[in-house]
Amino acid sequence: MTVDTVGVVGGGQLGRMLGEAAAPLGIDLVVSDPTPAAPAARVAEQLVGGFDDPETVRALAERADVLTYEIELADPDVLERVGEETGTSVHPAPKTLRLIQDKLVQKRRLAEAGVPVPAFRPVASVGDLREAIEEFGAPVMLKAREGGYDGRGTVRIDGPEEAPAAIEAIEGPAMVEEFVPFDCELAMMGCRGDGETDAFPVTETIHEAAILRETVSPPRVPESVRERARRVARDVLAVMEGRGVFGIELFAADGEILLNEIAPRPHNSGHWTIEGCHTSQFEQHLRGVAGLPLGTTERRCPTALSNLLGTVEDPRPATLEGRASALATDRLALHWYGKDEVRPLRKMGHVTLPGAGASPEELLGAVREARAELSA
């Protein structure tokens, strides 16, 4: 079947960058988002409705040849039911979304499949948590099983005395993981097409307060570590079902790789591919879900990226400042997400710097400098 229209649950920056990639491919993008005039609405058609609202998802399915989602808040049950009732296939598979949404279930399934993960266990009480601290040694990471992102839903615990407050902060079902004293964090965008899998080059990711700030590819780790990352990505992709791209976040520690988390969608750690690779993760996701051949994941050149985050203390209308100064940087590419409101640490845009011959440090320094010209 020829796919002319792709329906996307979610119309944030990922939906917007999917829209930018869709038009050249001759794919019409329709997104659904509860916020009118969502970022994607500038480059795609938008239906206004909740991510988990069955009527909105049904309307999306009726407009589209295939459904996907750019936000984990999509409801796998709704997607599955609407998919069955309308005959519109959903990619990645709703059961994979369900698997990923519950961090405990995700880790269990991946561990079973031989993917190296940090030691973990479910936590139902302060007692469970204290036991885990004893077993793993402090610090440990307490995580909400569902709904966390950008550091929300995760608490670092440095000793058993912090257990009661942490359990209270997380609310709801939780799991605990050993703290991984990583040398650096890496990420890979895995790709599942129609009978083929692939992955974009390994990327180093730099977080601060649990929010991604910068990425650089190739990463500052030896080839042996990159090769381990590629093997882990392959094993992860074998567990996933359905088509599309998957953000695979990894820890590199002592030459070993441990899986941190998976996102069944384009991911911030893959934004650099727009300029840095011949195929972007957004085009690749569309190729995947539309059943088209995957594009090459070849890197064009070493590439660094820096996120533009909201620095305000309270929400206010967003305005892009400093654009002319930033764009004076040779080769710099700007990606503004078109969000109406800036909020503390909200992702408002990013800048990418492709460089030939520059070291990762030089590229990161230059992209940071250009980013510092901008504010939202």
Add this chain to the structure above:
Amino acid sequence: MTVDTVGVVGGGQLGRMLGEAAAPLGIDLVVSDPTPAAPAARVAEQLVGGFDDPETVRALAERADVLTYEIELADPDVLERVGEETGTSVHPAPKTLRLIQDKLVQKRRLAEAGVPVPAFRPVASVGDLREAIEEFGAPVMLKAREGGYDGRGTVRIDGPEEAPAAIEAIEGPAMVEEFVPFDCELAMMGCRGDGETDAFPVTETIHEAAILRETVSPPRVPESVRERARRVARDVLAVMEGRGVFGIELFAADGEILLNEIAPRPHNSGHWTIEGCHTSQFEQHLRGVAGLPLGTTERRCPTALSNLLGTVEDPRPATLEGRASALATDRLALHWYGKDEVRPLRKMGHVTLPGAGASPEELLGAVREARAELSA
């Protein structure tokens, strides 16, 4: 002044590709086009109205911080008046559009500025034309002074006996040029920013029946010829007024360069820059008209392009066929223009192939092969 919204007269494929480039820059694009749901409407807002309709142009000016145009059918008088009345600046300058619209005036002005052009003269009668044939020697090219494109408005005349029919075919004011027995055709995208000028790398253009079919950059001409082309482009840009990109079409004959024609807008001969350069001609045009710093015109890698033209005999609804086969070509980028109707030789899309290490011939061969998988 910060430019948030750019208004574009014309919403065809050039408007669409401008829209794809605008969103990442945080620029809202509004186009005007008489055809509802024009190609650009998928990625930009559209006002429906004629290119030269003063009310539509005024509405566009009122929505936008700066006005530009992607079609020569825009009316320089209307643009100038609306610009003055609304205080919205227009780029490139309406007087430059006026200069370019009349091929005779264009050639005269460029010749005065020292730009090498083929011998030419105005033609008001069959007698004038016969005199020119005698002076220049057959064949000669008879051209309508205004309104021609893709070969329309141009007639090749192989002898004085063809003069009466040619004059009749052209109707209206005309000019005649000597026929240039070129070795190849070249093109350059010139760029005028705020106090800076630049040009993208020289490109070879391959026409058939006066319609651009393929391009490859770098071109198959010696460096000395490329350098002459760059000098001519510099001289041409000095004659232009206002900001934006300019398509500069050239003949290369016996190691010399002659100017063929100029377009005051993004041009088919510059589409390859989307993948082939760090900045695309569309981003560059937006940077220019918005008064932002121009981006680097550096080439990423040798790049070939092939146009997808309508092969039908009569107009019918367009459908993109063969996409999956074409996209199986490594590195191939597809650009579908989203036109509802396919017509004989209408430009429906293009494919671009960036290649490292491949010769121009190999790249052209591969991009042609991929294009042949597609039909509209």
